[in-house]
Amino acid sequence: MQTLVINASPFGRRGNTATVLSPFLDGMREAGGSIEIVPLDKLSIKPCRGDLSCWFKTGNVCVQQDDMVQLLPKFHDADIVVFSTPVYCDGVPGQLKIMMDRLVVMGIPFLEVRDGHSRHPLPPHEKMRKFVLVASCGLWEKDNFTPMVAHLQAFCRNTGYRFGGALLRPHSFAMKNRNINDILRAAKSAGREIFKNDTISPALQDAVSRIIVSREDYLESVNRKTSPYFT
Numbered sequence: 414m415q416t417l418v419i420n421a422s423p424f425g426r427r428g429n430t431a432t433v434l435s436p437f438l439d440g441m442r443e444a445g446g447s448i449e450i451v452p453l454d455k456l457s458i459k460p461c462r463g464d465l466s467c468w469f470k471t472g473n474v475c476v477q478q479d480d481m482v483q484l485l486p487k488f489h490d491a492d493i494v495v496f497s498t499p500v501y502c503d504g505v506p507g508q509l510k511i512m513m514d515r516l517v518v519m520g521i522p523f524l525e526v527r528d529g530h531s532r533h534p535l536p537p538h539e540k541m542r543k544f545v546l547v548a549s550c551g552l553w554e555k556d557n558f559t560p561m562v563a564h565l566q567a568f569c570r571n572t573g574y575r576f577g578g579a580l581l582r583p584h585s586f587a588m589k590n591r592n593i594n595d596i597l598r599a600a601k602s603a604g605r606e607i608f609k610n611d612t613i614s615p616a617l618q619d620a621v622s623r624i625i626v627s628r629e630d631y632l633e634s635v636n637r638k639t640s641p642y643f644t
Contacts, residue, residue: 417491421498429585440604578613
């Protein structure tokens with residue numbers, strides 16, 4: 414299976430999100446997966462113009478000639494799509510949202526009722542893909558991911574992707590200098606599992622999100638490290 418990873422973290426392999434992403438991808442490789450990682454901040458992608466000329470004038474070809482030209486074939490070829498991203502203002506970073514909007518070129522304008530809801534049908538030549546979210550957040554509570562997860566679940570329903578699960582790492586700064594081997598093992602197991610199944614088990618998702626430190630201790634630690642910059 415071919416896996417496309419869209420890495421929306423500006424820190425790439427050095428970021429907190431990558432701490433969870435790396436063992437997850439190791440598990441996929443062990444299961445036999447082929448992986449391509451695309452660092453989104455290295456691409457130049459313009460916002461969707463919204464005129465739908467790709468549907469009605471140019472035969473599913475966007476009139477904008479930018480780096481989406483090289484990225485779209487990777488989506489067509491992928492069996493599994495992974496978005497790896499930090500939480501920005503309760504959602505995905507702007508560049509990832511821009512890229513998501515530009516995927517409209519892969520669709521068709523007709524409407525149908527699917528799962529009790531009006532949606533655009535999948536093009537006849539498109540295959541069903543699995544989707545996984547790997548995300549980190551600097552805030553302590555896990556519910557800080559709720560808007561992002563809801564958005565990407567809706568994105569999957571409308572694009573026909575199977576939402577396979579989300580590896581969410583709250584209070585991600587607490588991972589530094591702590592024993593998180595169990596979290597890394599769970600992420601690796603999740604990589605093997607999504608390759609073989611349609612979903613990642615709730616137990617593995619919960620293991621990746623487990624509490625590392627109390628909220629009081631986390632806030633005290635972050636505020637202590639931050640205070641010198643504001644005195």
